[in-house]
Amino acid sequence: MVDKNITWHEGNVSRKDRESITNQRGRVLWFTGLSGSGKSTIAVELEKKLTKLGNLVFRLDGDNIRHGLNKDLGFSSEERTENIRRIAEVAKLFCDSGVIVLASFISPLIEMRELAKEIIGNKDFVEIFVKAEIDTCKKRDPKGLYEKVIAGEIKGFSGIDAPYEVPCSPDLLLDTDNLSLTECVLMVETAGLVNMKNKEVLRESHLRSILKGLTWRIVASITTIVISYAITGSIHFALKIGAIEVFAKILIYYFHERAWQLVPRGVVRKLWK
Numbered sequence: 001m002v003d004k005n006i007t008w009h010e011g012n013v014s015r016k017d018r019e020s021i022t023n024q025r026g027r028v029l030w031f032t033g034l035s036g037s038g039k040s041t042i043a044v045e046l047e048k049k050l051t052k053l054g055n056l057v058f059r060l061d062g063d064n065i066r067h068g069l070n071k072d073l074g075f076s077s078e079e080r081t082e083n084i085r086r087i088a089e090v091a092k093l094f095c096d097s098g099v100i101v102l103a104s105f106i107s108p109l110i111e112m113r114e115l116a117k118e119i120i121g122n123k124d125f126v127e128i129f130v131k132a133e134i135d136t137c138k139k140r141d142p143k144g145l146y147e148k149v150i151a152g153e154i155k156g157f158s159g160i161d162a163p164y165e166v167p168c169s170p171d172l173l174l175d176t177d178n179l180s181l182t183e184c185v186l187m188v189e190t191a192g193l194v195n196m197k198n199k200e201v202l203r204e205s206h207l208r209s210i211l212k213g214l215t216w217r218i219v220a221s222i223t224t225i226v227i228s229y230a231i232t233g234s235i236h237f238a239l240k241i242g243a244i245e246v247f248a249k250i251l252i253y254y255f256h257e258r259a260w261q262l263v264p265r266g267v268v269r270k271l272w273k
Contacts, residue, residue, distance in 0.1 A: 015096050022056045022098035027194050028091045028120050031104045032113060032167065033130030034159045035145055036137030038176040039104040042130060042184050047102055049185055058094050059102045060087060063143075075156060084112045088119035095124050100194060108158040110165045126193045129170035130184075132177050134159050221246050 019025055029046075031039040043059050050057045066073065070086055073079040084107050091101045107113050117125040137159070138146045149157045156162040172191050174184045188194075224245050228238035 015098070018096070019098040024055055024098060024100065025194075026095035026098045026100065027124055027126060028095050028101040028103055029126045029128055029188070029194065030091075030107070030113065030116060030120075031102070031128050031130050032107045032170075034132060034134065034137045034164055035106060035157075036140040036142060037130040037132035038174070038181070038184070039106075039130045041181060042174065042176075042188070043102040043104045045181055046185050046188055049189070050100060055100055056098065057100045057102060060091060060094075060104070062105045080108075081112055081115070084116055085119065088116035091116075092120045092124075095120060106158050106164070108162065108164040110168070113167070126172070127167055127170045128172045128174060128188065128193075129167045131166075131173055131175045136177050217246070217249060220249075 015026070029043075031043055033039050040061050040063075043061070047057050047059045065083075065087060069090070070083050073083050084105065087103060087105060091103050094101045103116075107116065113127060117127070132140075141147060145154060145157065146160075148154045149160050158164045171193055172188065174187060176184065179187070221242050225238045225242040228241040229235055232238065
């Protein structure tokens, strides 16, 4: 419950403003599944791939979060729910700033995932069920947790002696029993669940640049023609001068662009620093 003396302070920068900078729509991809199903492995590879494509991505991982933000929480039902609540609030902040969030959490109960969806928002929440049979997860056992469960060192483990409720209708299902890591990452990329680049913003930006360049060249050419006519008194001579100027600018622009293509990316940033 929010204290009645606490008031939300609105800012002057909107989410749309932030997304116009990142050139992408903020979204939360929520990977759910048993321990060992491949949630974190897929998220790590997807983060790498999307970053190379020029997207701003941040990965939130269940174990990593418990090293910091949620290190005060245990694994009781109440604490696991609080764990998800905090993560959802953090994911929402990233999402509102125009970042694509990859959240990897077992989140075993439907009500936990519904809580996360309610906090983040239905339009921004993408539920991805990473499916793997319990026997497969036991064989993988990347963290040695199943071995500890069998030895009786861990109690209340999802899928063993605590429930894992399979999503009823996830936005995407990744069957890691039958799909490779590469195939899973490709499925996420091609599913259309994430608008990796805000095409509308990019299109408007490119169009504005083209129109600004075009109008500037027209204004400059008209100015040249007017000045030439004022000096010579010949409209034919002035038009010839204007045509020569347009042709010369096109050539200069072409070679200018070709020259910049030879400059490696990152050089300007290094020089600026």
